[in-house]
Amino acid sequence: MKAIFFLLHLTNNGFGGLEHKDSCSLIYSRYGFRDKERYNRFRQLVAHEFFHLWNVKRIRPKALETFDYERENYTTSLWFSEGTTSYYDMVIPLRSRIYDIKTFLKNLSQEITRFLSIPGRKVQPLSESSFDAWIKLYRRDANSDNSQISYYLKGELVSLLLDLLIRERHKNTRSLDDVMRLMWKKFGKDEIGFTPEQLQDAIESIAEIDLSDFFERYIDGLEELPFDKYLEPFGLQLKSILEEDASPYLGIKVQAENGKQIVKFVEADSPAGLAGIDAEDELLAINGIRVSIEQLNERLKDHRVGDIIQVTVFHQDELKTLSVQLASPQPGRYEVVRIENPSEIQKQNLIGWLERV
Numbered sequence: 180m181k182a183i184f185f186l187l188h189l190t191n192n193g194f195g196g197l198e199h200k201d202s203c204s205l206i207y208s209r210y211g212f213r214d215k216e217r218y219n220r221f222r223q224l225v226a227h228e229f230f231h232l233w234n235v236k237r238i239r240p241k242a243l244e245t246f247d248y249e250r251e252n253y254t255t256s257l258w259f260s261e262g263t264t265s266y267y268d269m270v271i272p273l274r275s276r277i278y279d280i281k282t283f284l285k286n287l288s289q290e291i292t293r294f295l296s297i298p299g300r301k302v303q304p305l306s307e308s309s310f311d312a313w314i315k316l317y318r319r320d321a322n323s324d325n326s327q328i329s330y331y332l333k334g335e336l337v338s339l340l341l342d343l344l345i346r347e348r349h350k351n352t353r354s355l356d357d358v359m360r361l362m363w364k365k366f367g368k369d370e371i372g373f374t375p376e377q378l379q380d381a382i383e384s385i386a387e388i389d390l391s392d393f394f395e396r397y398i399d400g401l402e403e404l405p406f407d408k409y410l411e412p413f414g415l416q417l418k419s420i421l422e423e424d425a426s427p428y429l430g431i432k433v434q435a436e437n438g439k440q441i442v443k444f445v446e447a448d449s450p451a452g453l454a455g456i457d458a459e460d461e462l463l464a465i466n467g468i469r470v471s472i473e474q475l476n477e478r479l480k481d482h483r484v485g486d487i488i489q490v491t492v493f494h495q496d497e498l499k500t501l502s503v504q505l506a507s508p509q510p511g512r513y514e515v516v517r518i519e520n521p522s523e524i525q526k527q528n529l530i531g532w533l534e535r536v
């Protein structure tokens with residue numbers, strides 16, 4: 180095997196990577212090596228870019244078969260190129276014993292929490308997110324989280340579901356690893372581009388099941404990812420954690436900016452969104468009394484779910500007071516946890532997935 184170069188650019192606070200054919204370029208914080216969690220995150224980044232030597236640099240979508248640096252290259256398959264790579268950047272540290280199972284499940288829980296907090300997952304299908312990468316992913320605005328979902332994040336979680344689906348059907352004798360090997364043999368080795376149909380074929384031939392329905396729902400469609408259905412055979416489930424004294428749900432994120440409190444994000448369909456509060460509004464008062472960012476949560480706790488409060492904002496310099504009906508508190512986070520009394524099969528499935536590596 181050829182030497183692979185990792186070019187590491189240390190900066191004060193950067194994070195990112197770019198894959199090349201026999202090397203990669205990483206940006207990372209020069210002070211991020213002592214803290215264990217940050218260092219692990221760095222090792223995950225290394226795993227990610229290393230995996231790209233196969234997935235993306237050699238196993239690549241037809242649209243990227245010959246790189247054309249002069250124009251955009253549209254493809255619906257980045258969920259596989261980036262998302263599946265992101266799934267493996269969690270799995271590889273587990274297999275090399277950098278992560279124990281607990282850490283792996285904690286990371287997975289954080290990813291699911293992040294995913295379920297982005298309303299855009301109900302608006303933009305995964306394949307479209309990939310296709311629009313050129314015009315959207317790197318050009319974000321205040322409404323991005325309401326209208327888009329990252330093909331990295333959702334692609335990673337769809338890859339998780341596919342891995343679990345294949346493993347369950349074949350009692351862990353097959354997995355997404357076999358899909359990667361097949362993709363390498365059929366396309367990567369000779370650097371032939373694959374079409375979305377060929378990718379689906381490859382996954383189906385390993386899974387030995389027609390996946391049209393799966394693709395329609397979770398890759399081309401907008402159905403919520405059914406985590407529990409896929410985790411259950413492994414003796415796991417997704418638990419939503421509601422903080423004990425969570426405040427009623429309003430649905431805005433506010434930031435201080437030049438001495439003003441600016442609404443930076445309004446969740447679509449949230450009480451604030453329905454009442455007409457907009458991103459870039461300046462938040463002034465609740466029920467006629469000035470409110471600070473620090474006080475906001477506490478002030479909401481003075482009210483019950485269903486209460487109507489008056490929120491005063493400057494909307495494009497126009498003073499407005501809007502009636503907002505508060506809704507039930509939202510789960511603060513999600514955790515993948517083991518179910519009580521798993522069956523022998525569930526235990527074996529879990530061992531096959533996470534321990535026997």
Ligand SMILES: [Zn+2]
Nearest residue numbers: 227231261264
């Ligand atoms: Zn990547």
